[in-house]
Amino acid sequence: MSANESPAGQQQTGQTGTYDSAFLKACRREPVPHTPVWFMRQAGRSLPEYRKVREGIPMLESCTRPELVTEITLQPVRRHGVDAAVYYSDIVVPLKAIGIDLDIKPGVGPVIANPIRSRDDLEQLRALEPGDVSYVTEAIGMLVRELGTTPLIGFAGAPFTLASYLVEGGPSRNHERTKALMYGDPQLWADLLDRLSDITVAFLKVQIEAGASAVQLFDSWVGALSPADYRRSVMPASVKVFDAVAPYGVPRIHYGVGTGELLGLLGEAGADVVGVDWRVPLDEAARRVGPGKALQGNIDPAVLFAPREAVETKAREVLDAAAGLEGHVFNLGHGVMPNTDPDALTRLVEYVHEQTAR
Secondary structure (H helix, E strand, O other), X not given: OOOOOOHHHHHHHHHOOOOOOHHHHHHOOOOOOOOOEOOOOOOOOXXXXXXXXXXXXXXXXXXXXXXXXXXXXXXXXXHHOOOOEEOOOOOOHHHHHOOOOEEEEOOOEEEEOOOOOOOHHXXXXXXXXXXXXXXXXXXXXXXXXXXXXXXXXXXXXXXXXXXHHHHHOOOOOOOHHHHHHHHHOHHHHHHHHHHHHHHHHHHHHHHHHHOOOXXXXXXXXXXXXXXXXXXXXXXXXXXXXXXXXXXXXXXXXXXXXXXXXXXXXXXXXXXXXXXXXXXXXXXXXXXXXXXOOEEEEEEOHHHHHOOHHHHHHHHHHHHHHOOOOOOEEXXXXXXXXXXXXXXXXXXXXXXXXXXXXX
């Protein structure tokens, strides 16, 4: 399928069964039978069945095994009854696929052997070809057959967040090297993000063409920037990504942590759905984002460690704040924490479905 096919063409070629799902209806700001629910990082981490099947298998290797990816992606759908599956992978998978020397170290995160600090270092970033990630195409094909009418969400890391890992050499609290490059060599920075946007586009296209019903762009660290810096130095690359996948007609979700001051810009970059963390109530987030966008979020993941009544009280607050929205996908304001009780997630899905049944 070419990137120039119409949304209608997309619906006929693979997403027909999921088109009328509550999740996709909410993304399109259409009436829903209930508020749909899914959780970031629902595939893995907190589930004992995940830990069992991944035992002894390094994270990045697990992402290249289609049967394992399929099983892990399906686990939270079976257990929690969520309204969408999210593809099990990691945002650095496309970087690994093009030959970047990196590893995901337990308790640390992605670590880059040769950080990008100069123009010569850019040569590490070649184009991503579909054959580099053939295991993604295979896994999504398997998943679409298994999921039936349940949508699959594909995802990728946004150019800024990928750049921050590449420049810092790993996770960073203050992003000092990243910002030094962004301020000190704006042309090199722009070229870096442009290359990363092309890699991100290619990775998302592989997922959509294999059958993903929606995609989410994770800009995990972009909350470290001011609105002016985001608009000038980051937004063009994100716009390029969203524009490139727009012809497929699948909903595009944009999410970052600590992005309360950037919410309007995240929507302006081209998302159909703006993810909101727990720091801004959804009614206020809607005011900042403006009309024409659905919102996703936004209960604090830490609330799930509280007693059931407290979880339901906080969930009710989220639903009340979302009452006037054009479209709402219920989610956490960040990912599921590893020590979360899986039963708390299952109960939360049931609660939201019961409270919002129409």
